[in-house]
Structure formats: C-alpha cells, structure tokens
Amino acid sequence: MLLALAFLVAAPAAAARPAAAPAAPDAEIRAAAERIRAAVVAVRRDLHAHPELSNREERTGHLVEERLRDLGLEVRHPVARTGVVGILRGGRPGGVVALRADMDALPIEEATDLPFRSLVKGVMHACGHDAHTAILLGTAEVLAGLRARLPGTVVLLFQPAEEGAPEGEEGGAALMVKEGALDDPKVEAVFSLHVGGWAAVGQAGFSDGPIFASSDTFRIEVEGKAVHGAQPHMGIDPIPIAAEIVEALQLIVSRQIDGRQPRVLTVGRIQGGTRFNIVADRVTMDGTVRTHDATVRSEIKARMARTVKGVAEAHGTTATLRFLDEGNPPTVNDGALARSVGIPALERVFGKGAVRVEPQMVAEDFPFYGQKAPYFYFLLGTRNDAKGIASVNHSAGFDVDEDALPLGVRAMATLAWDFLARRGR
Ligand SMILES: [Zn+2]
Numbered sequence: 001m002l003l004a005l006a007f008l009v010a011a012p013a014a015a016a017r018p019a020a021a022p023a024a025p026d027a028e029i030r031a032a033a034e035r036i037r038a039a040v041v042a043v044r045r046d047l048h049a050h051p052e053l054s055n056r057e058e059r060t061g062h063l064v065e066e067r068l069r070d071l072g073l074e075v076r077h078p079v080a081r082t083g084v085v086g087i088l089r090g091g092r093p094g095g096v097v098a099l100r101a102d103m104d105a106l107p108i109e110e111a112t113d114l115p116f117r118s119l120v121k122g123v124m125h126a127c128g129h130d131a132h133t134a135i136l137l138g139t140a141e142v143l144a145g146l147r148a149r150l151p152g153t154v155v156l157l158f159q160p161a162e163e164g165a166p167e168g169e170e171g172g173a174a175l176m177v178k179e180g181a182l183d184d185p186k187v188e189a190v191f192s193l194h195v196g197g198w199a200a201v202g203q204a205g206f207s208d209g210p211i212f213a214s215s216d217t218f219r220i221e222v223e224g225k226a227v228h229g230a231q232p233h234m235g236i237d238p239i240p241i242a243a244e245i246v247e248a249l250q251l252i253v254s255r256q257i258d259g260r261q262p263r264v265l266t267v268g269r270i271q272g273g274t275r276f277n278i279v280a281d282r283v284t285m286d287g288t289v290r291t292h293d294a295t296v297r298s299e300i301k302a303r304m305a306r307t308v309k310g311v312a313e314a315h316g317t318t319a320t321l322r323f324l325d326e327g328n329p330p331t332v333n334d335g336a337l338a339r340s341v342g343i344p345a346l347e348r349v350f351g352k353g354a355v356r357v358e359p360q361m362v363a364e365d366f367p368f369y370g371q372k373a374p375y376f377y378f379l380l381g382t383r384n385d386a387k388g389i390a391s392v393n394h395s396a397g398f399d400v401d402e403d404a405l406p407l408g409v410r411a412m413a414t415l416a417w418d419f420l421a422r423r424g425r
C-alpha cells in the first residue's frame with residue numbers, strides 16, 4: 001500500500017503524457033450510465049420501498065447478490081452478516097480497487113408521499129443508502145460491459161449497518177474489514193460517496209484531507225444517595241454533580257484543546273430522579289464527541305475520563321465514563337490519492353460542479369477501510385429546490401433527485417478505472 005502510494009505521488013498527471021494504459025473511456029462510461037438510467041432508478045425505488053435496518057439487510061443483500069451474479073461477477077455473501085462482496089476481474093492485468101456502498105435504512109417513519117414510499121412501518125431510507133446501493137449496482141453493470149479492456153480488478157463492497165449495529169452486535173465497515181473484504185484480492189484503494197441535500201444535483205463535494213468527523217458515543221453515570229429532598233446533606237445529590245460535569249466537559253473542548261482544531265462535545269440526554277422532593281440516586285448522561293484528527297480525538301477522550309472521575313471525587317462520590325462502541329475514526333481522504341485520481345476524475349464527470357467542501361462534523365464508518373488501504377470519499381449533491389427536494393439526511397421527508405444517480409454511476413466507474421489505469425502504467 002505504501003509503495004502504491006509513493007508511486008501515485010511521483011507520477012505526473014495522467015493527461016500530461018500519452019498513457020501506456022488507457023484512462024477511463026469517459027464517453028463510453030457516460031453512454032452506458034445513461035442507457036441503464038431507468039434500471040438504476042427502478043432499483044433505487046424498489047430498495048426505498050423495502051428499507052431494512054442495520055444488520056437486517058436480508059432482502060437487500062439477496063437482491064444485490066442476484067444482480068451481481070447476473071452480471072457474471074464472483075460473489076461472496078453473506079460477509080459481515082448481510083453484506084455482499086462482488087469481484088469483477090478485468091480483461092487486462094493490473095491492480096485492485098474497491099468501491100463501497102452502504103445498504104441500511106433508519107428507524108424513521110417516512111413522511112413523504114412518494115409513490116414508492118416505505119412499505120415498512122417505522123423504517124425509512126432517510127440517509128440515501130438506497131441510492132448508494134443502486135448506484136454501485138449500476139457501476140458494476142457499466143464496468144462489466146467494458147470488462148475486456150478494464151486494466152485490473154474491481155471489488156464491490158455492499159456494506160451493512162453503516163448507521164450502527166444494534167447494541168451487542170458487531171457490524172458495518174469494521175466487520176467487513178475484519179472478515180477480510182479487502183484481503184483477497186488485496187485492495188489497493190477504496191472509493192465511496194454519500195448523497196445528500198448539502199448541494200444541488202450536478203454538484204460533487206470533495207476534499208484532499210478531512211471531510212467527516214470522528215464520532216464517539218459516551219455514557220456517564222453519576223452515583224448518588226437518595227434521601228428526602230429537604231435533607232440533601234444526609235445523602236449525595238448527583239444532579240448538581242452531573243451539571244458540574246457537563247460544564248467541565250465543555251471546558252475541555254473550549255480551554256484544553258488547540259483552538260485551531262475542529263471539535264464538538266454534546267451531552268444530548270440527561271436522566272435522573274423520580275420526584276420533586278426526593279434526591280436522585282443516580283444520573284445517566286449520553287453524548288457524542290466529534291473531531292477531525294485522531295490525536296485530538298484520543299486526547300479529548302482521556303481528558304473526559306480524568307474530568308468525570310475528578311469532579312465526582314471532589315463531591316465524595318463516583319462516576320463512570322463509558323464509550324458505547326468502537327466509534328468512527330475521522331474520514332480523512334488520502335491527499336495523494338485525492339490529487340492524483342479522485343479530484344481529476346470528479347472534475348471530468350462534474351466539470352464546474354465539482355467543488356471543494358469544508359469538513360463536516362457528521363461522521364461515517366467508512367474510514368475503517370483505511371486500516372487496509374488509502375481511500376477517497378466524496379459527496380454527491382441530490383437537492384433540487386425546483387422539484388421540492390430539499391430535506392436533509394435523517395429527516396422523515398428526505399428524498400434524492402434521481403438525476404444524480406447516473407452521475408454517481410459515472411463518478412464511481414471513472415474513479416475505479418482511473419485508479420487502475422494509473423496503477424498499471
Ligand atoms: Zn446516515
């Protein structure tokens with residue numbers, strides 16, 4: 001992986017000299033993406049009507065497996081519980097690139113009146129993973145149609161549980177990696193996208209560094225001793241102690257971390273007590289920490305532990321801090337890969353619609369693939385105000401402008417091809 005990376009840094013831009021291996025055949029990819037447009041839209045609508053929660057993507061996984069088999073790909077299923085890995089071996093020798101889509105929906109009751117609205121009560125594709133899956137199936141079809149000239153191997157990762165596995169279960173990108181999705185054949189770079197209302201259809205957002213934040217979910221429990229509310233000195237009141245902890249946590253992010261580093265700490269839930277005149281016996285607080293830097297991330301977590309323990313001790317009680325799962329690392333694009341392959345490919349597909357974006361504080365589990373290979377992640381704009389498609393991800397009214405789907409197919413196919421073409425030179 002490091003060798004491949006060094007090669008990418010050193011190589012001049014593909015357009016700067018005649019390439020030994022062909023760059024992506026843009027016109028053919030474009031024509032193929034247009035040809036299958038209706039089919040990609042149909043898949044997206046079918047998935048939208050049948051959303052499945054994280055680690056429960058049974059129907060979706062089977063649909064994906066069937067389509068990939070129809071295209072003549074090697075298929076592994078299930079991987080990471082309900083995931084699917086498709087392998088497309090090109091007719092020319094070369095490297096190995098992976099493209100990734102997530103497949104899961106959210107526990108949200110859909111509030112749109114789309115003809116293909118969710119048929120599952122309380123479950124909705126409100127993050128656009130239906131579009132991701134449809135785009136990647138379309139990409140597989142486009143690349144399979146050009147297989148004879150494809151200079152290498154494309155691994156298609158259809159991943160479950162991006163939104164987080166149910167409590168007590170493993171899942172998502174981390175489990176895909178653990179189960180060897182990038183190992184055989186050994187993947188040299190991974191590309192992925194996310195749709196959203198952050199930008200209009202026709203636009204793509206990119207970065208050659210941080211693009212999404214890390215996210216860590218925490219729970220703090222403050223022990224108290226319940227007594228009559230008239231005699232708090234007889235017990236231990238955890239409510240003011242919890243309040244002090246909340247304030248002290250904010251002092252970590254505002255006073256103890258370098259001000260140039262993006263970071264957010266939110267306590268989103270506090271629960272404690274039963275009645276107005278009884279001192280609570282315990283307070284539980286849940287929250288999230290986000291950063292764009294792995295070092296800042298671990299620094300904040302260590303300082304939180306010290307603060308929670310110290311404040312509780314000062315009041316003669318104990319408090320525990322627990323991070324509820326492994327958390328997501330920050331999504332930080334590999335600079336060399338972004339500049340040599342990612343950004344030039346997007347600029348060919350989107351033209352002036354490819355724009356640099358500021359890093360966001362939302363998070364993704366995609367960076368787990370970075371344990372195995374450098375990656376490039378970008379945003380695909382799907383908002384269309386004229387059509388009334390303007391809701392944000394994770395809202396009950398979320399929808400995507402389907403005109404973005406062929407653009408997503410073209411972008412993913414071009415990224416894969418360009419990587420392999422450069423790699424093969
Ligand atoms: Zn989401």
Ligand SMILES: [Zn+2]
Nearest residue numbers: 127129162194
């Ligand atoms: Zn998402």
